[in-house]
Amino acid sequence: MTSPSGRTTVISQTVARIVVPIILVTAIALLFRGHNLPGGGFIGAVLAAVAFALVYVIFGLDFIQREILDISPDGSERHRLVENYRWMASLGLAIAVGSSLVPLVFDFPFLTQGVLFLEHLPLYGELEVASAFAFDLGVFFAVVGGLLTIVAEVGNE
Amino acid sequence: MTQVFLAGVLGVLFSVGTYLVLRRDVVRVVWGITIISQSANVYLVTMGGFDGLGPILSGHGGGGPPPTDPIVQALVLTAIVIGFGTTALALVLTYRVYEEHGTIDMYELGGNR
């Protein structure tokens, strides 16, 4: 396993420490506002993946495993991180499909999306709950998980 | 609206992509595919026209000038993500081909099957 961390500078690491959280926040914001403004599960997911990829490129996979996930990166644990990403992808897919199956229970076709308006809420006033968000969330996790699996597995080599 | 300029650009991009696909270096072949599939996406967007606004409704309920065709944008979004998946696969495959065969020269990989 070759780690590119030796080749990155302190400056890039510092920059990354600042930029990565911003990207992640942006990604999540994109996910949430996607239904009304540019954004959505996809874009959020790809952006989040970029953030992780950045961390990986600059710090190396060992860093993520050691510092963030507290896994010792030796033989048996080698694929643990990838396994987690893979779980995330599977789960995302499960959420997307599972949420799409719900309408069947109510005698609507697969993937039917509805919008529920909760009115007269205290403080909030009116809240719009779109079932599509659950689907979008599934998309988000599936794509983040999938992309990170790819980046991590390639980087693992 | 005939898009002669875009037609020209896309034609050239496809030409370049094709030429790359026919090279011996596997990496170049992958570049060629990347260019071709991106050109296909550009083509789809072209179908939507360029004379509208972004497909974001101004507030809930509609109104305002007609946006550009949102369908092609949705299609292209799908195509971009799929394209990413396949490009990544092609790249890793290139790496594995090199590992297995010790070369990324198509001629050396050849063999009549």
Next chain:
Amino acid sequence: MSTLVIAPLLVALVTAILTLLVRPSDLLQRTVSLLGGVAYLGAVAVLFEAVVLPLGSESDILVYQVSDWAAPFGITLVADGLSVFMLALAGLVSLVALVYSIASISAFGQRLSYHPLYHFMMVGVTGSFLTGDIFNLFVWFEVMLMSSYILVLFYSGREHTRAALNYVVLNLIGSAVMLVAIGGLYSTTGTLNMADLARRLADPAAYNIALLPVLGLSAVLFSVFALKAGLAPFQFWVPAAYRAAPAPVTAMLAGVVKKVGVYAIIRLYFTIFAAASLDLSFLGISGDSVLGFFGPVMFAMAAVSIVFGGLGAVGRDDVDGILAYSSISQVGFIVLPLAVAATAPSEAVTVLGVTAAIVYAFNHGLAKSLLFLASGTIQDVVGSDRLSDLGGLANRAPVLAAAFFLGALTLIGVPPISGFFGKFLVFQAAAEALAAGATGSALALAVALAGAILTIAYYTRAWNQVFWGRTTEMVDATLPARWTLGSATPPMADGGDDGLERLELTTQVTAAVVLALAAVGFGIGFEAVFEAANAAAHAALDTNAYVEAVLHGPGVGMEAGAGTGGGH
């Protein structure tokens, strides 16, 4: 609107996801996968009963509006005689190949990714057969392709990576070309829904669509389908990819995935594009619909495929190679009657031609899967599929030999095995077209006969070298005594004679035998196959019924926009 339509797809999708989720347990994963395969076949059977059985030759058309958006706005799934026929083939072959996979694929590979990929492939196949939307077709093609890419190079060795490289690159180009065609069709006709497309093509003025470029665009699309089906000159990926893939995957690729290309050709060109009336006059091509153009095109491609594939197979020195080239040739046999149908002088011959293609596709699906499974078993037992390494297997593994023999006979077309009726209908379509005045069909007959003779030549050669002939050292070393299903224990010479391996090999042989018996059963009971295929052909050719069902059928009320939205 019946959930039945989407049921097979959902079963496959949920199975794929479940096999991803239950990964930690091998046994659970295999159980889920197998149950998923069974449930898939069950779902298809129920759908088949609902669609094909009610009205005999006039099959019902079931429409499902995914997301509850009516056609042409949402994505529509359409289950008609043709789709359901192809699904039935897919359900049958996929279950057998799945059982075989569980026995033959390495445990590590199954644990890693085999099962989800396999079921995702089924998702892609099912989606392609059911969808009524051309972009959605693209998406399911991609799903199918992505899983097939990786299943082809599953063992990730030297041959596999090299074969897959060509396979992947060619199909990536194909995907881009398909996008271009779909974009062009959307741009010129303003719709993605197939039924809506047919309606607009039939009445171009009402929708202000540009009719003339549609022929070229549909031809672009044709190149993509031909690539999937492995028709010359797009057949290049076939031999290496088939050799590289594990046996059950090859069985699926040849038996089912290839048929998706065939299905798309029938569906789009005979149901949809045929609705356009065009005046053609170009280099001797004439006619008043797009079929006037595609008839000669299909004929040329089919003829070259038949001859080249057959010729290629005659000289191969490995079983998989022979089967792969045979596959090229046999797809030619499927498309040949379509070419006849496209230019047929009468409605009856058109129906006959399409029926012939469907029946042939069905038989080829059964037989070629069977042969690849048999060949895979030979490789697992003996360790090679080179003709020079093999010999005398008829005495050592008579059951396997019998299954292979029946598979070969199916493709040669010996009655009463089902394959005969495929050949018979192909001949009948061509001969009736010829008799009715389409003199070009004489050429089709000649090609079909030449191809059939080549088929006999290469299968008898393979049979002689593999199953007859002297028992080679390799066979002697691996199979020192006679092995039948009755004895249930392949006598393994090497150390691998533990009970598990015996069970696995027996399962593999049984899978092949099941398909062989199916081929015989469908031959003797051909009436049922014919009725279903005939219903499928009628469904494929009845554009009006298709359009009507999708755009005006029960549960479709939004075409006018239901007051608020529609934009006429």
Next chain:
Amino acid sequence: MFEEEPNRERSPSSLPFCLTTPKSALPTISGVQPTPEVVLAVVFLPFLAAAFTPAVYRLLGERTAYFAAAVALVTLGLVTDQYLAGAHGTVSFDWIPSLGISLAFYVDGLALLIAFLASGVGVLILTYSGGYMHGEPGQAKYYATLLAFMGSMLGVALAGDLVALFVFWELTSLSSFILIGHYTSEEASQYAARKSMLITVSGGLFMLVGFVLLVWASGQTTAIEGTTYSIPLLVEHADAIREVLMASALFVPVLALVGLGAATKSAQVPFHVWLPNAMEAPTPVSAFLHSATMVKAGVYLVGRFRPLFLPEEAAVLGDWTLIFAVLGLLTMTVAAILAVSATDIKELLAYSTASHLGLIIGAFGFANSYGAEAGAFHILNHASFKAALFLVAGIIAHEAGTRKIEKLGGLRKHLPVTGAIAVVASLSMAGLPPFNGFYSKELLFEATYYAAKDAGGIAWLFPVVAVFGSVFTFLYSIKFASLFFGDEPDELGHVHRPPVAMLVPPAILGVLVLAISAAPNVFIEALIGDVYGSVVPGEAHSFSVHFPTELTPYVLMSIVTIAVGAISFPFYDRIHDAINAVLRGPVRANWWYDNFVEGLTDTSVVVTPKIQTGLLRTYATWGLFGFVALALGGYAAAGVSMPAIDGLSVSLPIVLVLLVALVAAFAVDIAPSHVAGVLTLSIVGFMVAIFYIAADAPDLALTQLTVETLVLVIFLLVLDRLPAFYGDAPDRFVSLRDGVLSVAVGATVFLTVLFSTDASPNPLLKEFFIARAGVPAEHGPLFTDFGGGSNIVNVILVDFRGFDTMGEISVVVMASLAILTLIRMRGQGESQ
């Protein structure tokens, strides 16, 4: 579909099958209806027994032969039952009613004769096998296949439906394949089996095409309602069918196609080549399949279709005669000459069989009644003497240990009974009076003579050729008989006595030869007359033969034959050598066969790798060429005209961005290193992202930017591990060719864009989505008929076309699985 339920009560409504041929439909039928259960049993009992044979073999061992013989005997009894009942007519069971195909059986004289041969000779052969196959391997398979063959042959004989006929026809080829290849490890067996399969099954396919055209023709006449596959019905309406075929110029093609089927099966020149090789099969098989029954299928076919194609008032030299009389006489002569050239007794008999089959087909070829008589009678005569001779040959091979003619002689001392049988059968084969072979040959001479007399001119060749060929027949027949006389060659070792099981069957056949010779008219009256009725159009009468008492031209022909034969017999060895000297290279039909088959394989080995080069560039070139040709062909065929071009119609930023992208794309092409190329490539990607912004597609732009970044990362990660291969210096021709193809692809895309952007179909979908994406002004707390979001693209992705998205995320997840698999399966391969 049919079911076999013989015990059901026979009321019409409860019968699972229907009797489709009421007597009124077939006016010529005089007998009683065949019994459906019996007919079914005749055909399917042997198959059933074949299925049980492996089990029986486990029980009885080598005595399975007698089980099989008993089955054959039962079958023979059932056939006899129908014969004695005077059955004549059709029984039919539904099989594929949608196509009008039924499992129909038709019982008449011809069918009964062939059925008698199949079951009767079957009994003898299976009994004989009990002695012959002692200690041989693969006996269960052997008896099962023989029984299955017998069933198939009975099916051919009795089939009354074209498809049913074809089914059994191909099954005989198939069982023949397995039986010829009985000694599976012998190369000669494999070669012979493949040869017979290639020739007979291919021929069958041609015949099938002929059948299909016949069925088509039946649909064109008003005489028949709809189409029919029923053979008796086709024959009944022969005039109408012929008329249709003549009108569409398909008569001769159909004749030729059906004839090809018959010629390949009955080993007619030039397809006779498979028959001598088929002698690799155990001798009982040769006797059964390759002399008495299977090869008779072709003859049977010609006889069966004779009344269909040959009108009652036929021209002397009509199409039928020109095809079949010529084919038959040619085969008769050529094969007889080849028989003289044979060095092996079974080879001699094989060629002789081809020759005699030629005689029968030739006889059927003549339009006059003598031809039909000769053919009908010779089927029986040939079966009787030839089966006997094969069994004799089997005894010789078995007991003397060789089949070489030069090593055999003086066998009568050791094999007296066998010798007697051989002499009787040989003389009959030679056509010597008073044996039965003489009568049928005499009828043939008569037929040729009258054909020549009526037509004159070149038709005189018929009698000449017939005599010429018969001389050789005489020669080899006498040669065979002479094996039992003269001196014993030194090489001949000890000759054993054959076991009884091997001696009785040929003896019975020998007696049969003598019986027919003694009382030919009894047999004619009993059966052959009916056979004659089956093969002539219209109302049929029987016939009789008489020993010649006066010198007619055709008696003279026989005298000439015998005289010339007798004179030249002393020179047999010289003639033998002379023929073999001539038979070299392309003169031999085998030369053509071998070169064809080997040529196929060689061509395949040479040509295929040239096309399937394994090089992606070849594959991509062809694929892209196909794409260009299809697209341009499509545009040209539809006659698309170039649209009017009205300026650039895009804004300046787009122009600039795309120009940069173009320059970058070219730069990728000439990039000096992988890293430089990737970086330039990402410029293209980022320019595309900016283009999306300019095209008012913010979501796309965001996605493209982020995806491009990820792709760049992965590219760099992968490139880090790849060598800097850059040695792409193709020769000028390759570059030029690639350049031309690239330009063609570009031009095709250019045209496609131009044509497709020229259109402006009504924007129904677009307007609907814009109207429906948002939240309606008036809405309840819960709604599903609006998207509920103002980002239309996202609403499309998750709602309107959420199904696409479902597929797409599957692709992404699969891509990750794919990459996992690619890397982790490394070294886990099944490569054993």
